[in-house]
Amino acid sequence: MPGIWIFAERKDLALELLTVAGALASQTGVKVTAVVPEQGGQTDTYIAGGADEIVLLSPLGEDMSLDVWLPVIAAETKGADPDIFLVAATARGKDFAARLAARLDTGLCSNCIALHREEDGTIVMERLAYGGAAVQQLNCSARPAMATIPPRTFTPAPADHGRSGIIRKLPLPPSSPVRVIEKKTKERGSQDITEAKTVICVGRGIEKQEDINTARQLADLVGGGIGCTRPISEELHWLPDDLCIGLSGVQVKPDLYLGLGVSGQIQHVTGIRGARVICAVNKDENAPIFQAADLGIVGDLYEVTPKLIEELKKAMGR
C-alpha cells in the first residue's frame, strides 16, 4: 500500500521528518505514518505536523535497548508495504535503520540531505560521499526506499490543528540479549555548539592546550562558542568530543565560523557547509580551508589573533 513511514526517537526529530514526509505526500496524496515512542500527550503535535497515522511504541523498560522493537517494526512495515521509510539519524536510529533495511532486504540511503520524487515517480535521494567531497544521488530498487536523515537537516513541520489522524499502540515486546546497564548523561558545556551563532574553531595549528584560551577570548568577545577539528579532541584530548566539528562529529550552521589553524580537510569542511560566512586564519596560504572560506587571513594565528581581538573590540565599540 502506498504510504510514507517515519521513525524518530525524539519529538523534535519526528517533526523534522514530517516536513519531508509531508512534502512527498502532498505530491501523491498518500498517507503519512509516524512510528514514535509514547512520551505522553504528543500525539496531537504529530497529527498537527502532518501524520495521518501514529504507531505508538510503549515505553521501554529501564534496561531495554531500542533493538527490542526490530522484529515488531519489521513485521509492521512488511504488512503495510510503504513506499518510503525515513528514520532520524541519531546513533541508535542509524543502527536501527540499517538493521531494519537488512530485514526488509531493501536499500538505505545513509545521512540523506535531500530527497525528491521525479515526475515518473522515482525517488531520488542525495547524500555526501568521499568525506563530503562529492554529492551522490541514489535511487532504491526495492521497497520501501529507506533513508536516515541527520538532525536539523529540515525545519520542523508547522502545526495545522485542523488535521485528524488515527492512533495505534504497540505492546512492549520481550527483551533482547542487549541489556542497557547504565546511562551516563554528558555534562553539557555552557553552550551547545550546534546552536551557537558564532563558532571559533581551533585546529592543529594550535601548539599548546593553554593557547585555546586566546580562541576562547575571541569567542567571548563575539558571543560565540568554541569548536575544534578531530585531532584536537580525538588525539590530543584538549577539548571534548562533542565539540568536534565534521562529518563524523557535529555539523554546525552558525552565521559566522572562524577557523584558527584549521587546515580544512574535507571531513571537517563538510561539518561547516551550512555556515553563512566562513573565515580562516592559517599561515599556509595553500591550506584547503581558504578554498572553503569567504574571508581568510594568511598569517601566523599567534600574531593575528591578538591583533584581530583588538581590531574587533574597536569595531564593536568595546
Place this chain on the structure above:
Amino acid sequence: MPNIIACFKWVIDEAYIRKGPSGALDFSAVDYKISDYDRNAIEEAARLKGLHGGSVTVLTVGAPEAAKGVKDALSRGADQAFFAGDPSFNRLESSQTAAILGEIIRSRIPYDLVICGEGSSDEYAQQVGPRLAEMLGIPCISYVQKLTIGEGGRILAERRVEEGVEVVEAPLPVLATVLPEINTPRIPGVKDTLMASKKPVVNIKKEELPAVGAARLRTMGMTATRMERNCEKFAATPEGIARFVAALQKMGVIS
C-alpha cells in the same frame, strides 16, 4: 579465549581526489588505504587478544588490488586473513558487502566477536556492521568507544549516543562497530611488515561464494560538492586585519 574477526575496507584515500573542470571527480592521482576507522577495529581486536589471548582474523571483500590492504592489515597484529577479491567486488553496496562477509564468516571462520569500524571513509554509509550482525543473527552494538570482555563470555560496551553514553551488556557472540576514539591504531614497523608476509591468507574466489544479490541502491549521479565561497584573502598586516574586520561588519556577522 576469544576468536575475534576484524572487518576492513580498502578505500580510495579521499585526500587525493581532485575536482575536474565540470564538477566531475578526478580519481587519476589517487592512492588507497585501509579505511580510517577500520584501523581502529583491527587495533581493538589486537588489543583484546593481548589481554585475553585467542586469535585475530582480518577479513575483507573487494577488488583484487585490495591484497595490498590485506598485507597492511596483517602487519597490525592479526594472525591470519580471509580475502574475497574479484574485479566485480570493487564497488559493492552495503547490503552486498554484508551478505558476502556474512557468508564467509558463517561458513569458514569460528568467532566470538566481530569488530567493524563505524563507517567507511569513502561512503560512510555506516551500514555494513549492523547489516552483518543481521546476516549472522547476532546482537549488534554500534558506536562503541570502550569495549571490555567480562566474566562468563559477556561483552560490556560503552556506546556514544546523543545524550551521552549508554553502557550495554550482551552475551557473546556479538558484533561491535567502533568509534575512532576507542584506541590509537599502531603504525606498523618494518618488522611488522616483514612478519605480515609470512602470515596465512585464505583467498576466496567469487565462484566459491553464492551469487551476490543485486544492489538495492543505484547511484544515479556523483558530482563534486560545490562550495561557492568568496575565497577572499587578506594579509596579516594591521591594514589587512582592519579590512577583514570591516568585511565581517559589512556581512552583518559581528555587531
